[in-house]
Amino acid sequence: MAAAVQADTGVHRAQPHASNAAATQQAWWKHAVIYEIYPRSFQDSNGDGIGDLNGIAQRLDYLQTLGVDAIWIAPMYPSPQVDFGYDISDYESVDAQYGTLADFDQLLAEAKRHNIRIILDMVLNHTSDKHQWFLEAARSRGSDKHGYYMWNDGKTGAPGEHLPPNNWVSLFGGSAWQYVPAVNQFYYHKFYKQQPDLNWRTAAVENAMFASMRFWLDRGVAGFRLDAITTLFEDPQLRDEPPLGGTNAQGDPILQEIYTNNLPEVHGVIRRMRAMVDRYPGERVLVGETYLPSTAELDKWYGGARHDELQLPMDMLVGFANKLDVNTFRQRLSEVQMQVHGSQPLLVFDNHDNVRSWDRYGDGAHNAQIAKLIATLLLTSRGAALLYQGEEIGQPTTIPRRVEDVRDPIGITGWPKEKGRDGERTPMQWDTSNAQAGFSTNPKTWLPVPNNYRTINVQSELADPASILNWHRKLIALRRSSAALRDGSMVMLDQQNADVLSYARVSPSGGATVVSLNMSAAPQTISLDLKTAGVKDSALTTLLASPSPISESGPAHRITLPPFAAWVAASQ
Numbered sequence: 001m002a003a004a005v006q007a008d009t010g011v012h013r014a015q016p017h018a019s020n021a022a023a024t025q026q027a028w029w030k031h032a033v034i035y036e037i038y039p040r041s042f043q044d045s046n047g048d049g050i051g052d053l054n055g056i057a058q059r060l061d062y063l064q065t066l067g068v069d070a071i072w073i074a075p076m077y078p079s080p081q082v083d084f085g086y087d088i089s090d091y092e093s094v095d096a097q098y099g100t101l102a103d104f105d106q107l108l109a110e111a112k113r114h115n116i117r118i119i120l121d122m123v124l125n126h127t128s129d130k131h132q133w134f135l136e137a138a139r140s141r142g143s144d145k146h147g148y149y150m151w152n153d154g155k156t157g158a159p160g161e162h163l164p165p166n167n168w169v170s171l172f173g174g175s176a177w178q179y180v181p182a183v184n185q186f187y188y189h190k191f192y193k194q195q196p197d198l199n200w201r202t203a204a205v206e207n208a209m210f211a212s213m214r215f216w217l218d219r220g221v222a223g224f225r226l227d228a229i230t231t232l233f234e235d236p237q238l239r240d241e242p243p244l245g246g247t248n249a250q251g252d253p254i255l256q257e258i259y260t261n262n263l264p265e266v267h268g269v270i271r272r273m274r275a276m277v278d279r280y281p282g283e284r285v286l287v288g289e290t291y292l293p294s295t296a297e298l299d300k301w302y303g304g305a306r307h308d309e310l311q312l313p314m315d316m317l318v319g320f321a322n323k324l325d326v327n328t329f330r331q332r333l334s335e336v337q338m339q340v341h342g343s344q345p346l347l348v349f350d351n352h353d354n355v356r357s358w359d360r361y362g363d364g365a366h367n368a369q370i371a372k373l374i375a376t377l378l379l380t381s382r383g384a385a386l387l388y389q390g391e392e393i394g395q396p397t398t399i400p401r402r403v404e405d406v407r408d409p410i411g412i413t414g415w416p417k418e419k420g421r422d423g424e425r426t427p428m429q430w431d432t433s434n435a436q437a438g439f440s441t442n443p444k445t446w447l448p449v450p451n452n453y454r455t456i457n458v459q460s461e462l463a464d465p466a467s468i469l470n471w472h473r474k475l476i477a478l479r480r481s482s483a484a485l486r487d488g489s490m491v492m493l494d495q496q497n498a499d500v501l502s503y504a505r506v507s508p509s510g511g512a513t514v515v516s517l518n519m520s521a522a523p524q525t526i527s528l529d530l531k532t533a534g535v536k537d538s539a540l541t542t543l544l545a546s547p548s549p550i551s552e553s554g555p556a557h558r559i560t561l562p563p564f565a566a567w568v569a570a571s572q
Helices: 020-024 053-058 060-066 102-111 132-137 201-220 265-280 295-302 325-338 357-361 366-379 410-415 458-462 468-480 483-487
Strands: 033-037 070-073 117-122 177-180 183-187 223-227 243-247 253-255 285-288 344-348 384-388 490-493 500-506 512-518 524-528 540-546 558-561 568-572
Touching: 053 102, 060 468, 102 117, 102 201, 117 458, 132 177, 177 483, 201 265, 243 265, 253 568, 265 285, 265 295, 295 325, 325 490, 325 500, 357 458, 366 384, 366 468, 366 512, 366 568, 458 468, 468 483, 483 500, 483 512, 500 524
Parallel strands: 033 070, 033 384, 070 117, 117 223, 223 285, 344 384
Antiparallel strands: 177 183, 243 253, 490 500, 500 512, 512 568, 524 558, 540 568
16 A cells, blocks of 8 residues: 555545436546557656656647547556566556556646546456465465455366366466465466456455555546456356367367356446445546447446446447448447447447457558548547557557567467467557657667558658548547537438448537448449438538548539548538
8 A cells, every 4th residue: 555645646535426317418438538558568758668657648748639538558557567467466556667656646647737537457357376365365275365266176186186177268278277286276267377366256355456446546547447347257156168169279179158257246246336436526437348249238237227337338349340341330330329228338449459450440452541431430429439559540560470579478378370469569659769669768678669660650640631640630629529429319321321331420409410431442422311310401511531522512412432431521
């Protein structure tokens, strides 16, 4: 625990809060642009080749100019860094390589001056095996911390043979059970073996983790992104997962995760967590890492009609469709408008765990144009939006070429089928001031800076009016100024068109912003009937067009869109 925070650090103590329904109408997060920062790779302020908190503070002017409302900082807590911060050894401090608690307080204060909130990553599913709780738990079955983790005696084998209790496998390869001779038991780890899972059926675990969340809420953070939140509970009977056939990149059988993921007990924890967070002023927010099979399942994470769980579970169904298919986007966008009881969507196309959207959606020839199209969909749809550092400049994935260069555990265990997540975690490319793209003065950065930094960097793109960066800036500015984009409903237009996705954002006063996205490599001529959206048939005025110009003609709204064009217009 740190010393008491001084009065000038912006500490906010819990206070009675307004009801969920009334508060949500004015909540800052409802229309927010949230920007994920992977701190190791954002900005190095001290020349050690690793990004840090002071580096983030140095770039707040850039983030404010971009139009960011909040930053989500991936784990910056003390950690052995086996999984680069997602193995936490102390939930109430800062890892020395990122700075100090004083540095964090300073960053919080500076961010507030830039009108930017800070959301922290909170890893509730597991700790590091170097956390004091686990060190005590692994010494003796009699330890009061032993029950904090998932232990089992295993199955009886040949003399001296220790067999895990079931067929569960780790995401990082091999059995999900690790034997500890000192207690003659196995512990469960959904992820790396150095990340033992907490036992959320033990009340003391919930109390301890909620206390750590309050530690940061009291300091003034705006909320939390909850890592791997769907995996908190496991089947108490430890039944085998049903096999689906085949093997994964690590050579393990592919299993249907019905006993280790998205169990119903987790919702009780989230409701209690939401009640705790709601006692704080300032509309603190809970964002969830929620990879789910359907929008109906996503709705449960909002709390359904009660709206009493996460404010913003991540909708991965839209952003990770992974193909430019108009019908898929139309269906999934319509579902999240209609099937979540009026809750606010949070759309995500990029994060630190997945190949960048540039590579997943690009065709190799029109990637820059497609990136603008994706940005338009993300930033003009109804909902909050999540950007990942580098997404706004079109930073591509740079996959390691040799296993010797891989830093990510899953890439080490899965090579060559699984090359890991290093490719989307390379340092942010700021300028051409040095070979480290302005990220660091150290020539040996923790991951190498790709050679493409000479043309793909913030400085160069700020100077280019047609750049991907300036397209993002224009979209975010339009999003802030347009009543239709801020508060309007979303109505699909031209719904039989398999090449162009068109929709209207209709404001409560009746004005509309119209968006058309040509997802094909051929020109497309469309005709939009605004009356189907309840909008008076009137002329459309172009607000943004890529490529430019795109001209509209008369009330029939016959528009010809070039290949992979994005067009945003206002109804007069």
